[in-house]
Amino acid sequence: MKKILVTGGCGYIGSHTLVDLLEQGYDPISIDNLVNADEAILDNVAAITGRRVPNYRIDLCEEEALRSFFRQHDDIEGVIHFAALKSVGESVEQPLRYYRNNVLGMVNLLENVRELQISSFIFSSSCSVYGNADELPVTETTPFGEAESPYARTKQIGEQLIHDLARATAGTRFVLLRYFNPAGAHDSGRLGEAPINPASNLVPVITEAAIGKRKELVVFGDDYPTRDGSCVRDYIHIMDLADAHTKALKFLIEGKNAGQVETFNLGIGEGVSVLEAVHAFEESTGEKLPYRIGPRRPGDVDAVYASNERAARLLDWRPQRDIAEIMRTAWEWEKVR
Ligand code: WQD
Numbered sequence: 001m002k003k004i005l006v007t008g009g010c011g012y013i014g015s016h017t018l019v020d021l022l023e024q025g026y027d028p029i030s031i032d033n034l035v036n037a038d039e040a041i042l043d044n045v046a047a048i049t050g051r052r053v054p055n056y057r058i059d060l061c062e063e064e065a066l067r068s069f070f071r072q073h074d075d076i077e078g079v080i081h082f083a084a085l086k087s088v089g090e091s092v093e094q095p096l097r098y099y100r101n102n103v104l105g106m107v108n109l110l111e112n113v114r115e116l117q118i119s120s121f122i123f124s125s126s127c128s129v130y131g132n133a134d135e136l137p138v139t140e141t142t143p144f145g146e147a148e149s150p151y152a153r154t155k156q157i158g159e160q161l162i163h164d165l166a167r168a169t170a171g172t173r174f175v176l177l178r179y180f181n182p183a184g185a186h187d188s189g190r191l192g193e194a195p196i197n198p199a200s201n202l203v204p205v206i207t208e209a210a211i212g213k214r215k216e217l218v219v220f221g222d223d224y225p226t227r228d229g230s231c232v233r234d235y236i237h238i239m240d241l242a243d244a245h246t247k248a249l250k251f252l253i254e255g256k257n258a259g260q261v262e263t264f265n266l267g268i269g270e271g272v273s274v275l276e277a278v279h280a281f282e283e284s285t286g287e288k289l290p291y292r293i294g295p296r297r298p299g300d301v302d303a304v305y306a307s308n309e310r311a312a313r314l315l316d317w318r319p320q321r322d323i324a325e326i327m328r329t330a331w332e333w334e335k336v337r
Pocket residue numbers: 086088125126127128179180181182200201202203205217218219220221231232233274297300
């Protein structure tokens with residue numbers, strides 16, 4: 001079995017990707033410093049797959065600890081790099097912490113990947129690299145926009161790090177995956193989003209409001225130039241997102257990449273507004289959601305959604321789940337977590 005390092009393996013996307021990797025016959029191990037995750041989530045992964053993935057509690061900024069890890073694991077054949085701080089708002093308040101963690105940590109990781117000539121590297125990038133795109137849907141050739149936050153800029157820098165490294169060395173092949181809005185939970189109801197820090201993304205805020213963990217959802221503005229005045233996003237089910245990572249790994253391992261760096265948008269290819277998401281939650285769960293309209297949130301773009309044609313064509317990847325399934329699975333998880 002091919003040994004795959006998943007950094008951030010205890011996180012939301014990381015843990016769901018561990019499940020998919022195991023089900024596809026890979027041998028994953030995790031590095032996670034647990035700054036925003038609980039290692040116990042690997043018990044949930046084990047409950048689904050029958051395998052307890054080992055996690056090494058290493059901070060990617062600790063150069064020596066990371067180098068020593070790679071000396072012990074010189075049989076790693078691929079890396080999927082999720083580990084990063086990801087709160088847009090927090091990055092505005094603490095930019096240096098975000099640049100240190102997301103950029104310096106990635107430089108340390110890539111140093112080891114280069115020295116060991118690890119053949120496949122997948123980077124967890126983000127639709128936020130596009131900023132406030134003029135044309136929709138955004139395609140992989142849509143140029144970087146002005147980053148709306150330091151978080152988004154660390155993703156732009158991360159992509160540039162990879163392009164510059166690829167130009168300097170031939171040993172590793174790269175895939176950049178630009179996520180739109182990951183949401184939902186595992187079909188089994190045994191795994192889902194379980195951040196240590198308070199949720200700020202829409203779907204967990206909805207389920208917390210519905211179950212009474214918070215008074216209500218505040219819709220951040222209904223005066224945008226969209227069909228119902230609320231912001232439009234491309235929500236992608238976490239299991240479809242995990243599947244895309246395993247398909248991207250297979251794509252690299254089988255040498256199907258034309259260029260040394262290949263980029264893919266991961267969205268479902270259509271926009272859903274905040275108010276439509278609220279109604280989708282109520283319809284798919286039968287629950288009444290307490291919400292009110294509040295002021296706009298600074299930094300929000302009016303609308304962004306993907307063209308995912310390239311991933312469909314080259315990765316043979318097609319998202320299977322819609323916003324109703326996102327809300328149904330997110331609600332099932334909220335009730336048990
Ligand atoms: C979605 C919509 C809010 C909460 C973020 C990151 C992005 C990417 C995806 C990683 C917006 C509205 C939200 C609430 C609301 N992450 N909202 N009330 O900001 O689109 O994207 O996650 O790659 O980088 O920025 O996601 O879930 O915060 O917001 O009205 O309490 O829901 O205004 O329109 P966002 P989000």
